[in-house]
Amino acid sequence: MSKNLNNRELYIIFIRGGINMSRYLANRNTREIHDLTKKQKNCKIEEMNPEHKIPLESIEQVKEYIKAGYNGCAWCLTEYNTG
Numbered sequence: 001m002s003k004n005l006n007n008r009e010l011y012i013i014f015i016r017g018g019i020n021m022s023r024y025l026a027n028r029n030t031r032e033i034h035d036l037t038k039k040q041k042n043c044k045i046e047e048m049n050p051e052h053k054i055p056l057e058s059i060e061q062v063k064e065y066i067k068a069g070y071n072g073c074a075w076c077l078t079e080y081n082t083g
């Protein structure tokens with residue numbers, strides 16, 4: 001790379017799939033799943049411990065995690081949020 005990217009630029013690459021194809025992000029600590037294309041301040045993605053992050057590439061994978069006891073985020077994945 002010809003220049004250093006700041007965090008925001010790296011994040012834009014991330015959500016566009018340039019570095020990582022994952023659209024969804026599960027938190028193994030809170031057992032919540034976020035949709036990074038709809039993420040909100042309240043999701044607190046930035047505060048998430050990297051060790052708790054599980055990247056999920058497809059909605060099928062999200063559904064498997066939901067079945068296993070995970071919950072959709074109340075802010076960005078409301079269709080899978082059970083409260």
Ligand SMILES: [Zn+2]
Pocket residue numbers: 033034035039040042043073074075076077
């Ligand atoms: Zn969220």
